Each structure stands twice: as structure tokens, then as C-alpha cells.
Amino acid sequence: MAELSAAHNSLQTATRPAKACDVALIDCSSSEFTHSNLQGTDMLAMTQEPSASRVRFQPALPKPRAKSPDPRSLEDYLSRGTVRGIEAKEHLFAEGDAKSSIYRVLSGALCLYKILPDGRRQVIDFAYAGDVIGLESGIVATYSAQGTVATRVSCLPSAILDRAAANDPRIAMQLYMTMARNVDAMRDHLVCVGQRSATERLVSFLLGLSRRRASLNGGTSIVELPMTRTDIADFLGLTIETVSRTLSKLKAQRCIEIDQGTTIRFVDIVALEALAEGEAR
Amino acid sequence: MAELSAAHNSLQTATRPAKACDVALIDCSSSEFTHSNLQGTDMLAMTQEPSASRVRFQPALPKPRAKSPDPRSLEDYLSRGTVRGIEAKEHLFAEGDAKSSIYRVLSGALCLYKILPDGRRQVIDFAYAGDVIGLESGIVATYSAQGTVATRVSCLPSAILDRAAANDPRIAMQLYMTMARNVDAMRDHLVCVGQRSATERLVSFLLGLSRRRASLNGGTSIVELPMTRTDIADFLGLTIETVSRTLSKLKAQRCIEIDQGTTIRFVDIVALEALAEGEAR
DNA sequence: CGATTACTTGAGCCTGTTCAACAACCGTGG
DNA sequence: CCACGGTTGTTGAACAGGCTCAAGTAATCG
Structure with a gap:
């Protein structure tokens, strides 16, 4: 579904010197980790407090790929994200959260869902290794993402991608195509559930x-x-x-x-x- | 599917320069709308209401505008399409058809659906005046579009839009945002049908x-x-x-x-x- | 005006739900 | 090590929401 080629995992472990863009990458995580520990059923009520709280910082795990001075593809950007671990049942983000990043699943699986006021839940999709999630139209997440098992994701601040896409039509088109494939998968699933x-x-x-x-x-x-x-x-x-x-x-x-x-x-x-x-x- | 494709004959959009009469005929674009809702460089962080799950292009009110030699927004392109009439029950395109155009509904309504091998049908969505359809990832339509009543659509050859998007990130981002809103609406509908x-x-x-x-x-x-x-x-x-x-x-x-x-x-x-x-x- | 298509309403049935009990698994702690 | 509570999964029995089949009514069109 939200699926770009999963072929790039091999690149994920190389180390490289810090560069300018890393700074931006890193501070994304601070806001990131704040509202991520929602558990159970009441996460919708939560409003995240970006300033306070336990920003348990994971010392950057293995850095992605060798540096290239001018990343060109969506893949390039994604492979530069900071890695974050999610436990089973832990939320990566929840419906209503301000959207700060997009993510690529490195391992494990996520469950993307929406819930009705009375508690009924519809899982929209599962995201597996290689899938990209968090691309949305608004500034607030319209669904929640929760690990179904221990999962690692690569986080990329939306702002970086916004800038890249605004300057490079190829990036913008990749976003578009990713979204389009998503819609396609959703349609199939709708047929399945409906019929x-x-x-x-x-x-x-x-x-x-x-x-x-x-x-x-x-x-x-x-x-x-x-x-x-x-x-x-x-x-x-x-x-x-x-x-x-x-x-x-x-x-x-x-x-x-x-x-x-x-x-x-x-x-x-x-x-x-x-x-x-x-x-x- | 073959039988459906037959509906396809009438005046499929030939690529030709936009002429004054086209603008007069179709012009339901509004530059206001275009600039306020779809443009801007920080698309991902756009401050647009999330309740936009169901919002597509607002049926723009007719607004005379001078034709510009260098169209800039998706709206501009769409407003230059050729108009085509569809009867109730007639297909605009069918699953499996090569995709040649994207469309904006001017009046009436379309029914977008997929069918299972055994004939069960799932309507994916309805498209009303102002909605844009036909944006897809592949080169072949993955669903069918049929008039539910007599309907007029504006047709724009995909090739034109492809070229525009490849050169102008703003266009590409508009395509992306349109798609993103679409996904949002589909998610809501999936919740509805599933729960x-x-x-x-x-x-x-x-x-x-x-x-x-x-x-x-x-x-x-x-x-x-x-x-x-x-x-x-x-x-x-x-x-x-x-x-x-x-x-x-x-x-x-x-x-x-x-x-x-x-x-x-x-x-x-x-x-x-x-x-x-x-x-x- | 008859034929065709679209919609409504009824009766009975069936798929999937609800409610309930039980089994398997797991981490914790005695 | 096993007892324990908690969580997750399985299975049974009865129920019910929506489906199927069927007939009848209303709107549409040649």
C-alpha cells in the first residue's frame, strides 16, 4: 500500500559524518517523541505537550547510507531519517496529533486506524517494512498509527520534504505517486470490506x-x-x-x-x- | 469490461491549444480559490481544515477571466479542458481502459466503481460538480466511471498535466494534495462501510x-x-x-x-x- | 398506453454477531 | 519451579441485522 520499493534496506547501516541536514533531522525527534507513548484506548483525548516531558532520546542509531551532497529522490530523503523504535501497542502518532514527520517502516509492522466516538475501530491499513506513512493533506493526523509488534521506523521531518518537493518536481511527483498507489490499495480494500x-x-x-x-x-x-x-x-x-x-x-x-x-x-x-x-x- | 469501453467514443480530447471559446464554455475556475486553497510552497504543512476529508474542489462559481498564455495552477489547466457530455448510465471510462485524460465534473454526477469477477459491485465514490477524477498511478484505469445522471465534464489530456507537473512543482503538489484529500475521504468511507x-x-x-x-x-x-x-x-x-x-x-x-x-x-x-x-x- | 425500469414492502433465512466459557500463552514473583 | 493473574485466542449456543426471494406499486419512455 503506502509502498515504495523495499529494496533499500541494505543501505541503512552505513555510517557517515554529520552534515548540515542532520541538524534539522535531529530536532524533529524532540517533538516527535513527546506524544508517542499513548497506549490503550484513550489516546484520542490526548493533546501533546511538546515542551514538557520525557524526551527519551535514542542516541542516533546507525546512520543511513553514504552521504550524497544533493539528494534527489524521495528514497534518498527517507534514508536519511532518524531511526526510532516503537514497541507493540505503542503509538507512533495518534489521530489529532500535529503532523511533524513522515515515516518509513524499517522492520516490524504498524497498524493504522480510526475510531468512532463509541469506540468501534476500523484498521485502515497495516504498514510493513518498506512502507511509507504520514503523508497527508492537512496539518493534523486523521488517523492513528500503532505498532502491532516491536517496530523500527525512520523519521523524516515534513518540513524538509516540503521544501524539497517545492523545489524539485520529481520529489513532488514521487509523493503524488506514492499517494496514488495508496488510494489504489484503499479502493481494493473498500471493495473487499464492502462486498x-x-x-x-x-x-x-x-x-x-x-x-x-x-x-x-x-x-x-x-x-x-x-x-x-x-x-x-x-x-x-x-x-x-x-x-x-x-x-x-x-x-x-x-x-x-x-x-x-x-x-x-x-x-x-x-x-x-x-x-x-x-x-x- | 470490453462492453463498457464502448462508451468511450464520442469526443475524446484531442490535444489542441486552448481557445477562447473553451474558456467561455467551461470557465468555472476562480483564481481566488486556486491561490488560496491549492497553492503555496509549504504544501505539506498547509493550514487547511482537516474536515476537508470530504472537501474536494469547491464548485467554483463562474468568474470571467482573461486567458493567460502560461497557465500556472491545476485549476487553470482544468478550466481549459474540452467539455464532454455523458448520459446517465454512459461510461466516461471503464476499468482497464488506457488513461488518456483527467476530468473535472461541471454538472451532474458520476459514479466511480469496481466490480468483482462474479459481478458484485462496489461504488468507490460519487463525483459531483467541482470534483476532479482520473488522477491515477498507473497507465490503466483501475475503476470505472459512469454517469448517474446526465453530466458534463471537462477533459484534460493527462500528457499536458504530466508535462506541467514535471516542470512546475506547484502543479505536482496540487496533484498530490488532491490525491491526499481523496485518500482522506476514502478512509472515512472505509470506516463507515466497515463499522x-x-x-x-x-x-x-x-x-x-x-x-x-x-x-x-x-x-x-x-x-x-x-x-x-x-x-x-x-x-x-x-x-x-x-x-x-x-x-x-x-x-x-x-x-x-x-x-x-x-x-x-x-x-x-x-x-x-x-x-x-x-x-x- | 403498454413495456420497461426503478422503487417499496413482506416473509423467511443465513451469515456473522453477541454472550459466555474455556484453553493457551507469558511475564512476574513467591 | 510452579502458582498467579492478565492477555490472547478458540469454541459453542442463541440471536439479529441485513440478505434473498418474491410480489406489488410507481415512475419513465417509446
Whole structure:
């Protein structure tokens, strides 16, 4: 979904001397970390206090890539971000927060969601390694981002990107294309949630996840689920019971095997792909 | 899909210089709007209301302007497009078509949808006067656009816009912001379809439509539905029977009045807003 | 004016929800 | 080491919201 090529991870560990742009990069984090520890259900009420509080500063983790004096692509910029760690359940940002940065997921997974006044939650998307999130139209986040497992993200202050995009149409176009791919994925998901049955939704989700991580798992038929049943349910517009039951049913039908509840192995991919398209039940 | 593409014939925009008559015909652009809402260099940090989730281009009021030889804003480009009429049920483009143009709706309404292999249909969005559609990441349309009523659109060849965006970061950023607002609206709709009950969905739809057209109907409590029950049902992930029944129920509860089946008058807005948020039933 | 399409309403059913109990897993601390 | 509480996942039984099927009414168009 918010997916730029995930191919750049290898560059993430090189070290380089500090440069002018680092200064800007670093102070982004101070405002960043302030409102990041929201937990549980009441984060919407929170308004962050940029001045006070525990800015537990993570001494900059390994620096991205060798320096280039004139970064040219969105990737270049993103690879210069400061790295930040997020625990499972910890929020990277919450709906209503002032938006200061955009992020690229380095490892782990994030859950992007919105909640209704009465507490019902819709997971908009999951963000996996390589995905970019935080690109938005307004100055305030319209959804929340929470780690589903321990996760590392690279943070880039929006201001830097704004400036870059304002001067370089190529950057602006990359932002545009990233957004466009996002919309595309959202449309597909909307079709899924709006039209498909529980089984279809779950199977599409599993297959989609597998496809999305194909580069990582080397094309095996095994997929790790780096999120809870609740996350999956809220993503698919179902209840956890239905998710659990449907997984059990698929297991009983010998379409999948489940290990530890989190590792799914596709046994009968043909059957799964038929199920995803509504054939049989 | 093939059958749909047939609709495509009439006057697909040929690339040609903008002429005076074009401007006269279509001119619903307003430079005010353009500069206040879409331009500026710090796009990412733009101070524009987040409730803009549903806001697209405001249906700009006709405003005579001299044609400028060097158009600068997205609005300028769009106002130079060639006009095309679409009948109800006629397709502007269909999923799978090569994308040649982007469009702005001048009057009427379009229904943007995707269909599953087995025929189930999900309406992604409706496009009303002022809305821009056809901005996409790939070279092939990933959804179909069909008139729900007789509709006029202004067509602008993508190539022109591509060139403009490649040279002018402001244009690229406007494309980006347009897309971003789109994503925002889609997220809201996903929450609606994924979490809300039939009544909640329908009421949110009505209120949202009213809000979106507030500039046109002058803030009255009357909304025209320029689409069929089928369109609404496919938009909300319901059946036509449920849509019809729910409307009847709202009428029986004296929340709305219905005239000719297509004109809705809000009688008890307070109750409606409560219903939209899941209170009572 | 009849034919076609769009909308409404009813009756019964089914998918997925709700409510509830139980099992598995995990970190903590005795 | 195991007992413990807490969290997460599984399974069962009953319910209900929305769907399907079906018939009837209203609007539209040649």
C-alpha cells in the first residue's frame, strides 16, 4: 500500500559524518517523541505537550547510507531519517496529533486506524517494512498509527520534504505517486470490506499479505501474522470470533496450517485463491 | 469490461491549444480559490481544515477571466479542458481502459466503481460538480466511471498535466494534495462501510451529501439524490432493499421526508446526527 | 398506453454477531 | 519451579441485522 520499493534496506547501516541536514533531522525527534507513548484506548483525548516531558532520546542509531551532497529522490530523503523504535501497542502518532514527520517502516509492522466516538475501530491499513506513512493533506493526523509488534521506523521531518518537493518536481511527483498507489490499495480494500464474505475477506487478506511480503519470505508459502486477531478483525470489518472461526474452518478444510496462532502455512493455494473470489464456501 | 469501453467514443480530447471559446464554455475556475486553497510552497504543512476529508474542489462559481498564455495552477489547466457530455448510465471510462485524460465534473454526477469477477459491485465514490477524477498511478484505469445522471465534464489530456507537473512543482503538489484529500475521504468511507450499521451508513451518506453540496443548495435542508438506489446500495455495501427500507423507516420516524423518491428533506437533523453516530436505532 | 425500469414492502433465512466459557500463552514473583 | 493473574485466542449456543426471494406499486419512455 503506502509502498515504495523495499529494496533499500541494505543501505541503512552505513555510517557517515554529520552534515548540515542532520541538524534539522535531529530536532524533529524532540517533538516527535513527546506524544508517542499513548497506549490503550484513550489516546484520542490526548493533546501533546511538546515542551514538557520525557524526551527519551535514542542516541542516533546507525546512520543511513553514504552521504550524497544533493539528494534527489524521495528514497534518498527517507534514508536519511532518524531511526526510532516503537514497541507493540505503542503509538507512533495518534489521530489529532500535529503532523511533524513522515515515516518509513524499517522492520516490524504498524497498524493504522480510526475510531468512532463509541469506540468501534476500523484498521485502515497495516504498514510493513518498506512502507511509507504520514503523508497527508492537512496539518493534523486523521488517523492513528500503532505498532502491532516491536517496530523500527525512520523519521523524516515534513518540513524538509516540503521544501524539497517545492523545489524539485520529481520529489513532488514521487509523493503524488506514492499517494496514488495508496488510494489504489484503499479502493481494493473498500471493495473487499464492502462486498466480500468473511471467508473471502480473510483469505484475500492472507494472500495479500503473502504477496506483499513475497520479497521477504522468498516466495515460500509461509506467512507470519505480525498482529493480533483484533487487528485483523478491525481491518476486515469482522469480529475476532469470526476471524478465529474462519481460520479454524480453513484449517479443517486443509487449506492452511496454523502454528502458534501466528504462523500460517498455505497448503492448498488453488483452493485459497478460489475462496478469495467467492467460489464455494 | 470490453462492453463498457464502448462508451468511450464520442469526443475524446484531442490535444489542441486552448481557445477562447473553451474558456467561455467551461470557465468555472476562480483564481481566488486556486491561490488560496491549492497553492503555496509549504504544501505539506498547509493550514487547511482537516474536515476537508470530504472537501474536494469547491464548485467554483463562474468568474470571467482573461486567458493567460502560461497557465500556472491545476485549476487553470482544468478550466481549459474540452467539455464532454455523458448520459446517465454512459461510461466516461471503464476499468482497464488506457488513461488518456483527467476530468473535472461541471454538472451532474458520476459514479466511480469496481466490480468483482462474479459481478458484485462496489461504488468507490460519487463525483459531483467541482470534483476532479482520473488522477491515477498507473497507465490503466483501475475503476470505472459512469454517469448517474446526465453530466458534463471537462477533459484534460493527462500528457499536458504530466508535462506541467514535471516542470512546475506547484502543479505536482496540487496533484498530490488532491490525491491526499481523496485518500482522506476514502478512509472515512472505509470506516463507515466497515463499522457502521445500515441506518448509520445511510444517514451519514445523506448528511455527507448535504454537506458536500451545501454551497449549491444554499444550506437548505433539502438534498437531491442524483443516483439510483442501486448506486447508493453499492456505495454503502448494502442491498437496494435495505436502502429502501431504511429510508422508509427514517420517514416513518419523521426524520426525513421523501419526494419522488429522489428529493430528501431533513426534518429532524438532530435526530439524524444522533443516528449517524450510532445512538438509538 | 403498454413495456420497461426503478422503487417499496413482506416473509423467511443465513451469515456473522453477541454472550459466555474455556484453553493457551507469558511475564512476574513467591 | 510452579502458582498467579492478565492477555490472547478458540469454541459453542442463541440471536439479529441485513440478505434473498418474491410480489406489488410507481415512475419513465417509446
